[in-house]
Amino acid sequence: MTTTAAAPLYTPTTTPLPQRILGKTGESVPLLGLGSAPGGMGLTDEDAIRLYDRAIDLGVTYIDTAPGYGRAHLQLGEVMRRRRQEVFLVTKTPADTADEALQILGKGLADLQTDHVDLVYVHHLGARDVDRVLEPDGALAGLREAQRRGLTRYVGFTAHNTAWKASRILRQAEVDVIMVNLNYGDLHTYDFQGEVLPLALSEGVGVAAMKVYGGADGMKYETTPSETRRPSAMQTEGYLDHETALRYALGLPGVSLAVIGMYTEAELLQNIEWVRRWEAMSAAEIGSLEAKGRELSSVWGTHFGEVS
Numbered sequence: 001m002t003t004t005a006a007a008p009l010y011t012p013t014t015t016p017l018p019q020r021i022l023g024k025t026g027e028s029v030p031l032l033g034l035g036s037a038p039g040g041m042g043l044t045d046e047d048a049i050r051l052y053d054r055a056i057d058l059g060v061t062y063i064d065t066a067p068g069y070g071r072a073h074l075q076l077g078e079v080m081r082r083r084r085q086e087v088f089l090v091t092k093t094p095a096d097t098a099d100e101a102l103q104i105l106g107k108g109l110a111d112l113q114t115d116h117v118d119l120v121y122v123h124h125l126g127a128r129d130v131d132r133v134l135e136p137d138g139a140l141a142g143l144r145e146a147q148r149r150g151l152t153r154y155v156g157f158t159a160h161n162t163a164w165k166a167s168r169i170l171r172q173a174e175v176d177v178i179m180v181n182l183n184y185g186d187l188h189t190y191d192f193q194g195e196v197l198p199l200a201l202s203e204g205v206g207v208a209a210m211k212v213y214g215g216a217d218g219m220k221y222e223t224t225p226s227e228t229r230r231p232s233a234m235q236t237e238g239y240l241d242h243e244t245a246l247r248y249a250l251g252l253p254g255v256s257l258a259v260i261g262m263y264t265e266a267e268l269l270q271n272i273e274w275v276r277r278w279e280a281m282s283a284a285e286i287g288s289l290e291a292k293g294r295e296l297s298s299v300w301g302t303h304f305g306e307v308s
Contacts, residue, residue: 017030
């Protein structure tokens, strides 16, 4: 007896992925970026490298990484030494001071096997001393020095919680791009939509959305041999319509792309399919979804840390 193979989730075409301009950088980026935490912390090197190569082949050329993502820098280094010119490469520096930021970035570049990245963030403002970050010898100044040295083209910050810190930096310093927590559940806890997005938009700052599915359950990326992936926080609460969550995030004012951590080619293909057919939500749809998000907010609580 013969069997028929299951149809793929999505049949790739040679048509480029939909693109948007990343704020005042003027860079054109795909609506979908690949987060490398799952690869670095949950996949073998061989599987992760295969996934990164496949993503680039399919037009997911915005690759986001960080020194804290297990082996992600080393894995990506094996790809970057072959394909650096095809990628908008992003990494991070979990640092308060300029010296720390430059040291971390230097090690990251060596591991990534490149002499520069396109964008580097001060990582996770919620864990940072924002006063120190803003000082003349603070982390942001360090990244601007890295820019002058040609080690990065653009600088910014990431923020999972404490939206007030993000607002303060946008008011007091010049940054090119931010990546912040944007989903319809955390709207009611952290509310980056309320003040941070309008500030970024008014300054022409590029915005990458993260945690659009609520992040990995418990912020854990490690897998066991019996697992194919870790479920998203949204999925564990029974909210399985991830496409709607992605539509919501990509429809927020000023958002250029969503950065999503993926474990498998199937996930990659599914997310590509969703961004290809993305369309804006109506005001009524947004209102209904944000009201529904209160349920998620009440369950998740402060799952990314303090609010203020």
